[in-house]
Amino acid sequence: MINRIKCLKPIPKDNLIRYYKVTETLHETSFGKVHKVLKRNDESNKHFIIKEIPLRNADISHVNKEFINLRHIPENIGPKAHRLVETGGPKSRYQMLLDYEEGLDLYEYFDRFQNSSINIPKENVREIIFNILLKINTLNQHNFSHLDLKLENIILKKPDNSMVYPVKLIDFGSSYEFKGETLKNIDILIGTNYYSSPELNKKLITKKSDIWSLGVIAHVLLYYRYPYKEGITSYNYKYLKSSDMDIYDSKDFSCSSNKFVRDCLVFDWEKRPSPSQLLKHEWFKELL
Secondary structure, three states: OOOOOOOOOOOOEOOHHHOEEEEEEEEEEOOEEEEEEEEOOOOOOOEEEEEEEEHHHOOHHHHHHHHHHHHHOOOOOOOOEEEEEEOOOOOOEEEEEEEOOOOEEHHHHHHHHHOOOOOOOHHHHHHHHHHHHHHHHHHHHOOEEOOOOOHHHEEEOOOOOOOOOOEEEOOOOOOEEOOOOOEEEOOOOOOOOOOOOHHHHOOEEEOOHHHHHHHHHHHHHHHOOOOEOOOOOOOOHHHOOHHHEOOOOOOOOOHHHHHHHHHHOOOOHHHOOOHHHHOOOHHHOOOO
16 A cells, blocks of 8 residues: 655755756756756766756646655656755756656657558557556556556657567656545646546546546557547647547457457546456457
8 A cells, every 4th residue: 555645845955957967858848848867976877867847837736746656656657756856046946856767758659650651560559558558557556547648658668578568657747646536526637638538628537537548549559640520629629529539440450459449438437447447358368
């Protein structure tokens, strides 16, 4: 059972750049930066991530929650969080030190095929989706949901002997720990347009919200488009209705893969299968 922190400690003042050298800025927007760094005066050559968020863009409870959740989830799910500090000064920002996850994010992997004449091998898609589902199931067993699963937040690790594409999940800023309840009303919209579940669009968190996102990811990898009609945009996605769905069905793909997508994209979350149920899906029978 995960130990819960009943009160949040004040974030200490410091600047992680004093101890780590930036080797590459991976992402930079008005909302913050993500740096790849090396520890100064350390010959191990081990990379870390420093995530920087200006105080003007940050909700302290949100930042603290991400740090605490990353400290509590199993290490094989996502990056380990080491430190959280506030730099202070006129341009003060929060800095979070995380393990660097070596690999390719799923969007980069998808984009390589999208820009070529070759489709992603169906067997690869099945392996990837199965391994993401394993992570979702483990999170559920520890009473967590990620709530912002998308191509960019999934890292494909180097293949090993047991799995073709082991995965790690990143960006737990929207994640939630269930404390006895099975659903939770929230005050703000979280997640990402085109991937967030219908109930999440109505500010309701459930343990099955990640399953909808997985269905969208599977649909994109299999059919190279989102499972919605053309009129759905980032502006009206939060009003998504069941009649807006357009799940592709192709004779070129196995019936079981298409059935898996449809099972994930059940509009009513109460009728949507759980991660443990989906692990027994016929699409994965050759992997079990």
